[in-house]
Amino acid sequence: MAKKIEVLIEALPYIKKFHKKKMLIKYGGHAMIDEDIMNSTARDIVLLKYVGIEPVVVHGGGPEISRAMKKMGKKPKFIDGLRITDEETMDIVKMVLVGKINTAIVGTICFHGGKAVGLSGKDGQLLIARKKAPQVITDKSGKKRKIDLGLVGEIEEIRPSIINLLTENDYIPVISPVGVDRNANTLNLNADTVAGEIASKINAEKLIILTDVPGILEDPKDPETLIKKLTVEELQELIKNGTIRGGMVPKALTCIEALNSGVSSAHIIDGRIKHSLLLEIFTDEGIGTMIVP
Numbered sequence: 001m002a003k004k005i006e007v008l009i010e011a012l013p014y015i016k017k018f019h020k021k022k023m024l025i026k027y028g029g030h031a032m033i034d035e036d037i038m039n040s041t042a043r044d045i046v047l048l049k050y051v052g053i054e055p056v057v058v059h060g061g062g063p064e065i066s067r068a069m070k071k072m073g074k075k076p077k078f079i080d081g082l083r084i085t086d087e088e089t090m091d092i093v094k095m096v097l098v099g100k101i102n103t104a105i106v107g108t109i110c111f112h113g114g115k116a117v118g119l120s121g122k123d124g125q126l127l128i129a130r131k132k133a134p135q136v137i138t139d140k141s142g143k144k145r146k147i148d149l150g151l152v153g154e155i156e157e158i159r160p161s162i163i164n165l166l167t168e169n170d171y172i173p174v175i176s177p178v179g180v181d182r183n184a185n186t187l188n189l190n191a192d193t194v195a196g197e198i199a200s201k202i203n204a205e206k207l208i209i210l211t212d213v214p215g216i217l218e219d220p221k222d223p224e225t226l227i228k229k230l231t232v233e234e235l236q237e238l239i240k241n242g243t244i245r246g247g248m249v250p251k252a253l254t255c256i257e258a259l260n261s262g263v264s265s266a267h268i269i270d271g272r273i274k275h276s277l278l279l280e281i282f283t284d285e286g287i288g289t290m291i292v293p
C-alpha cells in the first residue's frame, strides 16, 4: 500500500509542472503491436487528460499500409524512409490511416472515457503541404539519380486553430499524417515529421515518440545499451558518427527541430511496453531516452 502512495507522491511534482501543458504523442506503427497494448496506451492518454495535461496524438501506421499494399499485389518501396506513393497507393494510405487506424485509436480512447476526435491534415486545412521535390540517390555504381516520390508531401503551413479549439474544450485530437496541397490534392506525409512540426507550432511542452526500441541505443543491436539523457549536440554527434541509423535518423532530426523551436524536451520510448508513457512522464528515472536543448 505504502508503495502505491509513494508512486503518487513521486508523480505530484510532474502533475503540477505539466498542468494545462500540451504534450504531443507520436504513436508509431511499430508500437501498435496488439489490441492489449493499444488499450493500455489509450488508457494512459486518457489518464494524462484527467490529471490536467493536454495530450495531442499524431499516429503512424507504416507497417499496416505495407501489409495492405501487399494484399493488393503492390510492392512497398521507400527512399530515405519515405514511401513512394502513386495514386493507387495514396488511396490505400487514406484507407489505412484515416479509415482504419485513426478511427481505431479514437474508438479506443473514447471507450476508456476520453473525448477523442479524429482529424486528418485536411480538416480545417490543418496540414497544408507541397509535393516533395525528387530525391537524389546514389546507385550501386556511384551514379547520382533523381527519384520522384509521387504523392509525398512536405509541410508548408500548419493551421493549428482546430487543435486549439478541441483541446480548449477537453477533446483529445488524434491526427493522421495526410496533408492537402493548395489545389486540394491529398499528399502522404511522414508521421514523425508531422508530429515534430505540430509540437513546435502548438508550443508543446514535450514531444514523445513511441516506437519499437527502448530508446536511443549506443549499440542498436543491444537493448541493454540505452542512453537515458542526451543534449541536442550529443544527439547530432550520434547521427554524424553513425550510431543512429535507419528509421531512427528522421526521429532524431525531428526531435532536434522541435527542441530548436521551443519544445522543452523530446523523448523516444518503447511503445510496446505497457504504461511506458506514464513511466516516462511521471517518474524520476523515466523509461526511454530524453533529449534536452
Ligand SMILES: Nc1ncnc2c1ncn2[C@@H]1O[C@H](COP(=O)(O)OP(=O)(O)O)[C@@H](O)[C@H]1O
Pocket (backbone or CB within 6 Å): 028, 029, 030, 031, 060, 062, 210, 211, 212, 213, 215, 216, 217, 218, 219, 220, 243, 244, 245, 246, 247, 248, 249
Ligand atoms: N542508435 C539506435 N538506437 C535505437 N534504434 C536505432 C538506432 N539506430 C537505428 N535504429 C533503428 O530505428 C528503428 C526505429 O525506427 P522505425 O522502424 O522507423 O520506427 P516506427 O515505425 O516506430 O516509426 C529501430 O527499430 C532500430 O532498428
Ligand SMILES: CC(=O)N[C@@H](CCC(=O)OP(=O)(O)O)C(=O)O
Pocket (backbone or CB within 6 Å): 027, 028, 029, 030, 059, 060, 061, 062, 063, 065, 081, 082, 083, 093, 152, 153, 177, 188, 189, 190, 191, 192
Ligand atoms: C511519406 C510516408 O512515408 N508516409 C508514411 C506515413 C505513415 C507513417 O509515417 O507511419 P510510421 O510512423 O508507422 O512509420 C507511410 O506511408 O508509411
